[in-house]
Amino acid sequence: MLSTKHLLGIKDLTPEDLHLIFETADNFKDVINRPIKKVPSLRDITIANVFFENSTRTRLSFELAEKRLSADVINFSSASSSVKKGETLLDTVNNILSMKVDMIVMRHSSPGAPHFLSRHIDANIVNAGDGTHEHPTQALLDSYSIREKHGDVAGKKVVIVGDILHSRVALSNIFALQKLGAEVMVCGPNTLIPRYIRELGVKVELDIKKALQWCDIANVLRIQMERQQTKNFPSTREYAMYYGVNKQLLESLDKEITIMHPGPINRGVELTSDVADADNAIILDQVENGVAVRMAVLYLLAGRTQ
Secondary structure, three states, rough: OOOOOOOOOOOOOOHHHHHHHHHHHHHHHHHHOOOOOOOOOOOOOOEEEEEEOOOOOHHHHHHHHHHHOOOEOOOOOOOOHHHHHHHOOHHHHHHHHHOOOOOEEEEOOOOHHHEEEEEHOOOEEEEEEEEOOOHHHHHHHHHHHHHHHHOOOOEEEEEEOOOOOHHHHHHHHHHHHHHHHOOEEEEEEEHOOOOOHHHHHHHEOOOOOHHHHOOOEEEEOOOOOOHHHHHHHHHHHHHHHHHHEEHHHHHOOOOOEEEEEEOOOOEEEOOOOHHOOOOOOOOHHHHHHHHHHHHHHHHHHHOOOO
């Protein structure tokens, strides 16, 4: 059983919670690779996917996880809702809950929105990304993918490359990797490295080649243009020259490293196609593992309230 009623962030989970989620995901990974990919585990549970921000992979992954568990699923998009007419977040969610919903998967542009809701409603809440704060299930599937590829996360050296400043994936990954015993470094232009990052016990490296030479695994993030209020570097072309991961750069190292990316990939900017599609890239494994990990999270949270 998880130590918490909600999944609001990795910060709230214990290492034991993480290992329990991974062990449960192992079982569900077997399920989704069977001819019949469905189990009746959440047959009596209704889950609402409440997305106030655009999403493709995360939303599809959650919806597939819910349907694989036989839950009843409601999809809500703010673009076609009463939010456009001025309805508050709490009113919107309470209206959804009045339809007897048991669990809410929520993405919101405001950091802390899921935490605010958790103090006002009884349903379980899963944070599917809140602003530039956290994206816990992405960090869980990333760590799970490292565990699957390398056998264990403990002792591994992981560098997170790219737009650290605007990334909720980076923060959740740092928390998860540290709880699991990995060493973490961030790498990117100085303008995209938050000032507080060293306080989290994270190494900082501005030279991409040195960072890749240090690490066992590189998790490469995209540049989040939609969240940048000011211009943090001259152009994407210049960013690609100095921080893009390409085949020539990887071949200059004296070892092979594992390449990860949470998606969507801006090919030719943070990763070239020959790197994204190479044998040492586990990007599509991350996508597959995302369904199993989200099944595990939903199953464990639902079990906690039954």
